[in-house]
Amino acid sequence: MIPPVKEHGAALLTVLLLVAVIAVLAAHGIDRLAGAMKLASNSRELSQAKAYLVAAESIALKSSEDIVAISPGKTTNIGNWNGSEQSYPVPGGMINATLSDGGNCFNINSLVKQTGAEYSARPAGIQQFIRLMRVLEVPEGDAFDIAASVTDWIDTDDDPAQNGAEDNHYQQLEKPYLSANALIIDVSEIRAIKGVTTDVYRRIAPWLCALPTTSLSPINVNTLRPEQAPLLIMLSDNADIVRARQFLGRRAISGYASLNDFWSQPFPASMAADREVQAQVKLSTRWFRIDMSVAMQSALVEQRALIDAVRRPARLVHRQRADIF
Numbered sequence: 001m002i003p004p005v006k007e008h009g010a011a012l013l014t015v016l017l018l019v020a021v022i023a024v025l026a027a028h029g030i031d032r033l034a035g036a037m038k039l040a041s042n043s044r045e046l047s048q049a050k051a052y053l054v055a056a057e058s059i060a061l062k063s064s065e066d067i068v069a070i071s072p073g074k075t076t077n078i079g080n081w082n083g084s085e086q087s088y089p090v091p092g093g094m095i096n097a098t099l100s101d102g103g104n105c106f107n108i109n110s111l112v113k114q115t116g117a118e119y120s121a122r123p124a125g126i127q128q129f130i131r132l133m134r135v136l137e138v139p140e141g142d143a144f145d146i147a148a149s150v151t152d153w154i155d156t157d158d159d160p161a162q163n164g165a166e167d168n169h170y171q172q173l174e175k176p177y178l179s180a181n182a183l184i185i186d187v188s189e190i191r192a193i194k195g196v197t198t199d200v201y202r203r204i205a206p207w208l209c210a211l212p213t214t215s216l217s218p219i220n221v222n223t224l225r226p227e228q229a230p231l232l233i234m235l236s237d238n239a240d241i242v243r244a245r246q247f248l249g250r251r252a253i254s255g256y257a258s259l260n261d262f263w264s265q266p267f268p269a270s271m272a273a274d275r276e277v278q279a280q281v282k283l284s285t286r287w288f289r290i291d292m293s294v295a296m297q298s299a300l301v302e303q304r305a306l307i308d309a310v311r312r313p314a315r316l317v318h319r320q321r322a323d324i325f
Contacts, residue, residue: 222255
């Protein structure tokens with residue numbers, strides 16, 4: 001029996017509908033397969049990039065040891081190692097690495113001093129932080145408040161300093177939390193602290209570090225570059241930024257042979273630094289910072305690490321990594 005003409009049309013529509021459905025399913029399957037292949041490729045590249053970072057870390061550890069060994073007790077910029085980016089082509093990508101003096105920064109943990117397991121405010125560290133923020137054009141009132149709040153964040157008591165902030169402040173926020181009452185591990189932590197706005201953080205973060213010690217910032221006057229003059233200015237109320245840059249620019253590449261040699265120079269002498277600050281200034285470097293990035297075809301991995309070169313062998317004490325696709 002021959003089906004009616006109308007049934008021929010219905011059968012054709014059914015077939016076309018099935019073809020369309022199958023085509024959609026096939027396209028979806030192909031997209032999912034392509035996505036899976038892309039994820040697998042990204043995963044491989046990310047793993048390879050991280051392996052390259054491990055290799056770069058090893059090179060940085062050896063380089064920091066060599067720099068210290070060349071002239072024990074005196075670290076200078078001879079060799080142009082300090083702050084110079086080095087690029088290394090590798091299969092499938094490129095490694096970029098910059099080794100710098102990791103002590104030429106304001107140690108945010110120097111806002112406190114340690115006695116046993118207790119942390120309490122250190123006036124010298126607080127004053128240096130305020131001076132640095134002034135140079136970086138943070139309003140003076142804000143600088144005082146931020147210094148007090150960051151100190152309260154680290155110290156172990158629950159009593160807020162004047163214009164500072166302890167747990168009672170943070171618990172009243174829309175999303176409450178507690179202060180750390182411990183040393184800061186990474187500078188980015190201060191974004192959670194009262195007074196540290198996005199603009200303030202952008203201004204001060206490049207000048208800060210979180211060394212695993214409460215010691216005052218170990219500024220090495222043999223490696224401090226002219227553009228880092230604010231770190232010299234923060235040591236005294238009597239310092240001038242223009243003179244500081246000029247002074248650092250005139251320093252001999254061989255640096256200073258002794259701290260007496262440094263403090264006897266007209267500009268440092270004019271700072272009228274007390275004994276605590278004079279002892280803070282160094283001629284050699286203990287902490288090295290390595291900024292690394294690995295660029296692959298579809299992945300970029302960035303990492304910052306802190307090296308303790310006093311230990312033998314030198315050791316990596318902290319790292320912060322970001323994966324970008």
